[in-house]
Amino acid sequence: MTSPAERLRRGRAVRKITGRAAHGRWTASPDRPDPIGVLQRQGTDRVPELLPIRYGRMAASPLAFLRGAASVMAADLAAAPQTGLTVQLCGDAHLLNFGMFASPERALLFDLNDFDETFPGPFEWDVKRLAASVAVAARDNGHGDDRAARAALGAARAYRQTIRELAGHRELDVWYHRIDTAELLPLIRKRELRERVEANLARARRRTSLRALDKLTEVQGGRRRIIHDPPLLEPLARADSREVDQIFAKYRSTLPEERRLLLDRFRFADAARKVVGVGSVGTRCFIVLLLGRDADDPLFLQIKEAVPSVLQDHLPDDGYGHQGHRVVAGQRRMQAASDIFLGWTTGPAGRHFYGRQLRDMKGSADVAGMPPGLLDRYAELCGRALARAHARTGDRIAIAGYLGGSDTFDRAVAAFALRYADRTRADHALLTAAVADGRITATSGV
Template identity: 50%
Template sequence: MTVLHIAHPSLDERAQHGREAREQTPLDSHIGWRPATDRPDPVALLDEQNRTREPDLVPVRHGRMMASPFTFYRGAAAVMAADLKDTPTAGLDAQLCGDAHLSNFGAFASPERKLLFDLNDFDETLPGPFEYDVKRMAASFTIAARNNGFSKTDTREATMAAVTAYREAMAGFGQMGTLDVWYAHLDEDQIMAPLRDSVATTGHHDKTGKKGAKGNARKSLKDKSGKDGKTDRELDKAAKTAEKTLKKAHSRDSLQALSKLAEQVDGTYRIISDPPIVVPLREVTATYGFSADETDQIIRDQFRAYRATLQADRRHLLERFQIVDAARKVVGVGSVGTRAFIVLLQGRDDHDPLFLQIKEATASVLEKYLPRSRYKQPGERVVRGQRMMQAASDIFLGWTAGAQADRHLYWRQLRDMKGSAEVEAMVPTGLRFYAGICGWTLARAHARSGDPVALAEYLGDGDAFDRSITDFSARYADQNEQDFQAFVRAVRSGRLQAVEGV
């Protein structure tokens, strides 16, 4: 029998580990980033991913990435992974999201039906250097701010707000009890309180002294409040936009999805065909080399295998639903072309629907440069990583090996009060606030699997790390712009095919 030895260093030893990491990798070591001289062709890296993707959807992926440097960045996790492998790291690892750009944060329902804000995409999750996620997140704020036409000052402040919130939150987690870190979360009330307070008390001194996500968010707003009427208007707009987004999230459930995605035919609901975005499996069976009957059997076999990965109580709950229909459904930007499906299930009657989403899980883009996942099935890698990083996860989160070789899948609810920020419509104050809650959220996710004491000691209480990562972000945004232009040229020249506007 193998005995697993788990080390339990003292608080002093953990803090010392952080101090030693700072000596080895100074906080300012991220300044002055330049691409490696042997940097691979970014277009070739992206094209390499297309080899296992649905051929008819690859042009859709390219078209979505062509919309702007920001949408290109969203789809170019593989490119940044290749760049990050040559960047300084302190040797302080955590479970990584692997693609922590600002659009991969959002709202969803906890099992207790509270609306939470958290990371919501884990296709690339893998243990690794915490800096990888911080840089991916911070650079996304620089790129998004530029995309929105912000000034250099506003762009820098939004990026700094994200990194500062991460550092300050980690300092807080380093002082908290182990269970307190694990239970920490950010719900809709904690999001809206600082916005409402700032709108109501713009220009007045904040005497609350509260810490954590709410305190960080309030601070990021307070620092800019009271300057002029424009800031007041931006605060009001940010608050109204957030209220609208959260209200919309509450309405997004399987019943709402049924009204949008399905229709009744001969007394039974079936998914509406809307190619190429939604294509019922009854129309694409030949694409996968199966007959309609074979496809139906595969879906049912996969459903049984997926149920087996759930907790017993949740498996019992899911067994009360029966499969009604299924379809291929295109999602996201970077995921377009990987296999993705939706399944409509019915409970007590046709007014009791449940929509599940099935997504293909491939190797993480980080696995080229970091130790491979301990999990043989990529779907299990995604699920285990998500459960580790999120404050609360979907009760129907599970995985299967897939019906074809090397086609691994993971399952979750399609809509469960899910909501996302409209980044392209944000004003500077709104983006700065959003940066604060994203930074706090990423820190909490890392604190669950990493060592918050060592990380807090490494980051320190000054802004050296914040400025260093902000400098990296500006330089990486410049490189992303060049990569985007190269990508567009590849499409215009015919090297890549693209369908825009889909």
């Protein structure tokens, strides 16, 4: 087995191939793909009538555009210098893809919460996407470039410091490391900001299947049914209903034995097609209502289509032939604690899906309008969470050796973030222009 000292030297040696400062010298490649064309190609196998919702959501702001344009950024990252220090990437480490959720022990944790694009690759790709999203969010909130750079720098610094800290920990300590939301409040000194965070945590604790029962269902003819809210929540066509039946039966078989036992205590009540996210809009997604002991004992599951990762064309094969299995495996590797109903399945026409609970004390930060100080703290928290996930799945000691004790990498990533924020603003303008001239059909406000 390679010693920690040798792994540290290996990481430092990578600096001779890809210097840390090189990450800040980003310019768009001359043969960069047209971002609108990239998005349109993604939509060719999606539900056509939902695509205008996707474009409408992405056109809302540069931050929304960046969130939906993971495929565009993947191509940009692939054209930049790489370290070759591989981890399990989230693939879409946008700051809106971090949040709160309940562990199986019912502790409220903070972590990554979106793994549709997860794939093995160079650690810095996730760090750069996080930092870029922080800079774009700061600009969207009206902060100047100095504040945007400061927030992006904080995210990169927190990542580096956390990796270096975890590099000195034992393997089991790293695996069990988690960020409990109880740790968040002491970091916030201003009373009004603490109150805002406390309110957000309280909302997350209330987001359970029981709470969703009142919001998403009603009693019709003595039976509990999902409320229809077209186009976001629609009843299933007969073909879709048969598809869900087939998907659900196979999904059950991928759960551990004790989870199958628990799932079998619930009975099917209803299902509907649901529109979720920004970049995911147009992929097939269903919610399933199950009832346990009685009508007041609900379980909501989300069964979502898993399509190839946007990173797949730019990196070596990951060995997973099933996209749902890829998502589930990546999530289990990266998250401190994963949903107990996380599983995968294959549906009709060979489409791949994965399943999890729709709501289990899940919550996310309201980034829009965040004051600079709170955005700084949130960016640092995301950096910590990302480093914890990478430390579990890659050579944290080699990465720590590469990053070092200085802020060279941090400053380079912050510089990249501002440059990519400029690129995102320009790409967002291309989308809004395409909508204005009719090349793209977009539905706003949905």
